[in-house]
Amino acid sequence: MTGLVAGAVNAALVLIFGMPAFVATLGVMFVAMGATLLYNGGQALTLANQPAFFFIGQGYVGPVPFVLLLLLATTAILHFVLKRTRLGLRMYAVGQNLVAAELRGIGRARYATASFMLGGLVLGLAGVILASYSYGASALATGIDFLISALAAAFLGSTLNKAGELNVVGTLIAALFLASLSNGLILIGISSQALPGIQGLVLILSIALGVIHKRGIGQVLIF
Secondary structure, three states, rough: OHHHHHHHHHHHHHHHHOHHHHHHHHHHHHHHHHHHHHHHHOOEEEEOOOOHHHHHHHHHEOOOEEHHHHHHHHHHHHHHHHHHHHHHHHHHHHHHHHHOOOOOOOOHHHHHHHHHHHHHHHHHHHHHHHHHHHHHOOOHHHHHHHHHHHHHHHHHHHOOOOOOOOOOHHHHHHHHHHHHHHHHHHHHOHHHHHHHHHHHHHHHHHHHHHHHHHHHHHOOOOO
């Protein structure tokens, strides 16, 4: 529910006040981060005796982690919604070419709002899984740690299809690659303090690849 509300706020900032989507979502993220840190006073809020909740992030179904099953199910559902339903295709149309979408009678407000709220719902689910995995809320703003990785995964994943568009499956593959890269660097002795810099380089390279790919198919803008 909190994720849906955050998505609705982002949609309002973009559609009513005309803010760029990236600026609006980033601003709301920092506001939410500051509010949570103010609420918990910078202290970790841990949980105990919540086996059903902890199962979400730590449980197993046989030898398979339950969180992996959640990941695969969420990926499949999102891929179907975005690629096989009218809602998803119209969200893509509004995001990629608003003028052409409006000429076809596709209203921006409805599908942009749906896009923001769907994104908020997925991020809310991710927050629940993270809290379950860590026995509660962290005292630190752990979400910021995933920001660069998430951006890099999205843009790197967009280079895996011919259209060069952001997509769920490509993002998943890129995210798994980046996670494996981070773990591998730590295993070979690279300091964890150097990882943000390396992730930043990966982000720059992924955006550069995306720009090159889009120009190759006749597009210029990536944001």
